[in-house]
């Protein structure tokens with residue numbers, strides 16, 4: 493944990509942050525967004541479904557979903573029972589389905605069926621927070637104005653000394669000050685790839701490409 497002052501952890505210097513980020517970007521060059529989609533409409537639906545649900549589960553159900561629901565109007569004209577037939581394998585399926593329908597009703601009414609490309613408009617949609625708004629801007633529109641902060645980013649940013657905060661908005665601000673802007677678009681996916689491969693529940697520090705720099709904040713056991 494990183495709440496107590498005695499366990500605040502160590503922050504990396506700017507120089508070491510730059511080295512660590514470069515080394516990770518080099519090691520995970522192919523890292524990219526993990527949900528399948530073709531259109532901004534697909535992406536918004538998949539992103540809402542993905543909260544607290546494994547990517548594999550979302551990617552397994554979306555081909556049929558995307559085939560049935562192609563436009564904002566398709567979702568807006570649906571209802572809970574119909575949508576649940578396609579998404580009931582995800583956690584909190586009812587809430588997410590309601591959010592998807594409500595979000596696309598707004599998009600259909602207010603934005604002429606087009607998923608907005610402005611962050612302040614996205615975060616007003618049901619089921620869309622800062623992280624998902626950043627994700628949609630980056631992956632649907634190539635607009636990079638922030639770094640999506642998910643659970644992997646929260647966990648690894650602390651371990652690596654890139655941020656000692658636990659509030660996602662503050663973590664994003666810390667990262668935006670330390671990660672070169674050219675890496676903002678994929679930094680969350682690089683951290684996720686590293687977390688899944690090396691820096692998981694029991695980090696494999698002995699095999700880690702950044703083990704000479706990383707302060708290993710909060711790590712009590714590693715291999």
Ligand code: SF4
Pocket residue numbers: 651652690691695696697700701702703704706707708709711714
């Ligand atoms: S595996 Fe260990 S050294 Fe590597 S980033 Fe994680 S905590 Fe740091």
